[in-house]
Amino acid sequence: MRIALFPGSFDPFTKGHEDIVLRSLALFDQVIIGIGNNVNKKRYFPLETMKFHIEACFSDYDSVKVIAYDDLTARVARELGARFLLRGLRNTTDFEYENGISQVNRFVYEEIETVFLITSPHLAPISSSIIRDLHRYGQNVDEFLPYDLMESAES
Template identity: 40%
Template sequence: MKAVYPGSFDPITFGHVDIIKRALTIFDELVVLVTENPRKKCLFSLEERKKIIEEVLKNLKGVQVDVHKGLLVDYLKKHDIRVLVRGLRAVTDYEYELQMALANKKLYNELEIVFLTASEKFSFLSSSLVKEVAAYGGDVTEWVPPEVAELLYEKLKEGNR
């Protein structure tokens, strides 16, 4: 069975990677779908995020990385995918994710949503936190893969020129 794990992944963190690896123990194939979120100001472009994720996940079997602009359910219907994977860190995530799940279910009745709770060591971690700490010169190497940290520091340096 194939599932989709959507997100902005700006940048991908070890928390995301953990959810992806755990989802692969449940599903044969997982599409990591890089999406636009109009409420977020992203540091990396969609294509940059896709390329970074492909590099980070290159050794995982059963994963493909794709990009989508627009309604998530349109992508799911187009690719005949009926399962969505979402990660939950805290109660605040649950409230938002439940709202989104109900809306997506209303738009695509055949859809099933699987929630995976974050591993304890990643329960506080978000891409926003990573970017904020890195912007102030903090060490984020425990939170993101090395290639992500390097690209993040480079991108932040470029923005300060």
């Protein structure tokens, strides 16, 4: 079984992220979206809220799971039986950053392969940090997200 872990802070999970997951389903039997705890970032949206929204986005897809984790991504991938890390690239800056991380992941878990998918052109300008800034200052961000932020995780 070809299992891919799609790791990220997903703060928030965007239409760009959704696009990467949906396109990757043609390549993998199972895609696990892993919401990682990045010690260098303070979350804007609560992790449980984001997990709720991502699970709702993929509720019709048996081959997509969502987890939260607090460990090295490569170790989590090994524990899950994932031989692939899935990453989306918007530009060359993303590549430079992701390339270094992929090398370190191979150090931790030799059998892991990082698969890069280029973001669909119409979604390339979208980034979680830009969406956070817009939202923080009261701008409606619905067109960038595959879910309604007003829906509650407590529902």
